[in-house]
Amino acid sequence: MAVVDVSEELKSLSSTMGSIEAVLDLEKLRADIAVLEEQAAAPSLWDDPEAAQKITSKLSHLQAEVRKAETLRGRIDDLAVLFELAEEMDDPDTLAEAEAELTSVRKALDEMEVRTLLSGEYDEREALVNIRAEAGGVDASDFAERLQRMYLRWAERHGYSTEVYETSYAEEAGIKSTTFVVKAPYAYGTLSVEQGTHRLVRISPFDNQGRRQTSFAGVEILPVVESSDHVEIDESELRVDVYRASGPGGQGVNTTDSAVRITHLPTGIVVSCQNERSQIQNKASAMNVLQAKLLERQRQEERAKMDALKDSGSSWGNQMRSYVLHPYQMVKDLRTEFEVGNPQSVLDGEIDGFLEAGIRWRKQQEK
Template sequence: MAVVDVSEELKSLSSTMGSIEAVLDLEKMRADIAVLEEQAAAPSLWDDPDAAQKITSKLSHLQAELRKTEALRGRIDDLSVMFELAEDEGDADALAEAESELIAVRKALDEMEVRTLLSGEYAEREALVNIRAEAGGVDASDFAERLQRMYLRWAERHGYPTEVYETSYAEEAGIKSTTFVVKAPYAYGTLSVEQGTHRLVRISPFDNQGRRQTSFAGVEVLPVVEKTDHVEIDESELRVDVYRASGPGGQGVNTTDSAVRLTHIPTGIVVSCQNERSQIQNKASAMNVLQAKLLERRRQEEQARMDALKDGGSSWGNQMRSYVLHPYQMVKDLRTEFEVGNPQAVLDGEIDGFLEAGIRWRKQQEK
């Protein structure tokens, strides 16, 4: 790499880093950390476990974000020294090392830049993910289960806690539906680009004639409701059903009627939860899911009114990604054109490339 090219590249990196630092507002971040550290040190912190968890989680996230930002700034500043020393000493190995670090820094910078593109009223929230099998019979149920595993593995790779609220198992294989939460700041802003219909094309392992099958699964991503949202639900508008939780193939996982199904009569929204042993706990979790769905419904209605005022808003087809396992191997996003030739890696949770492309695409649509 020519010296002039390196100099320009380093200037570009530093400029981009400056823009990121401005958006993240590092001084405010440090001030927020100081406030949260004071709250976390309070003797009464765990009197309210839910509030305590939110405080410690947000503190941990902000501290990690600040460390990551400061470390990347340090790497950018060190690059100029690395190249200068390599040039002065005519050391080919040192030059190769500096060029390798330059590529790595550019990649890390691109990834961090995506974080600054997250916007919207609920972007900072945790994410509530619903997956349901659609057309395709047993293959669709199997695909829905593979998508659940994909997102849970993605969260695991990033160290994000998750909790599965409910899973409805299909008769032969896979699942009819599932609901789980990803407990990390900005999980909603990040995963919301996954919403839509996912399509799988493969030789069906459930077809004794070995034919190629196409199946579909729907993904819905909602922001987790917080106390400040004021989503009022009149108990008289709810139908509450209790039943015995079950596992794969109808296997009983609970010997009491602790699972809870809530039906919101005015909207027809139905949610259920069976992960807890207590009926009271399951009802509380189901209420959280119902509130999230009602909050999203309200958001969509508000967006529809805004779009009407603007004589229509941007939209895209509901089908958003194809996973092809036969006759060739490819996963392709139908909005961004981003594609990967290793479906197994994607289904194992390596979806950051799709998330980044989706976030950039969405930001472009907003302009």
């Protein structure tokens, strides 16, 4: 790479980094960190474990954000020195090292730039993920389970904690539905582009004639409800059923009726939770999911009104991604055209490329 090209590239990287720093508002982040550090140091912090967890989690996240920005700025500044050194020494190895670092910095900058695009009302929230098997019989149930694993592996790769609220197992294989939470700041904004119908094409392992099967699974992403949200639920409009929790194959998980199913009668929304041993805890978790669904319903109604005023329909298509395992290997996003030729890596949680492309696509649709 010519010296003049490198100089222009580094100027461009520095300019992009400056824009990111302005959007992140590092001075405000540092001020927020100072406040949170003071709260975290309070002797009474753990008197309220849930509040303490939120404070320490937010503090950790903001510290990581600032550290990431400062580190990336330092790497951009160091690149100029590294290329100058390579030129002075006329050393191919040092030049190769500098070019590899330049590629790495470009990728890190792209990832950080995507984070600045998450500016929606609920984007900074944790995420509730609902997955359900749709058309395709046992293959759809198996596909839904594979999608659950994909998102849980993605969270694991990033060090995000998760909690499965409820899983309804299918009779032959896979799952009918599942609900779990991803506990990380901006999880909702990041994962919300995954909402829609996912399609799998493969030779069915459940077909004794080895025929190709197309199956579908639906993914719903909701922001976790916080105390500041106004979601009023009239207890008289709820039907609460308790039952015995069960696992794969119907084996008993509990010996008491601790699982809870709540039906919101006016809307017909049904939620359930069975991960806790206490009926009270399961009901509290189920109520959180119901509140999130009602909040999302409220948002969709408001969005529909806005779309009607703008005389335009939703820009979201229902079917959003295809996973093809036969006759060729490919995963393709139908909105962004982003595709990967290794479905197994995607199903193993490597979905960052799809998330970044989806977030950029969504931002373009809003213009």
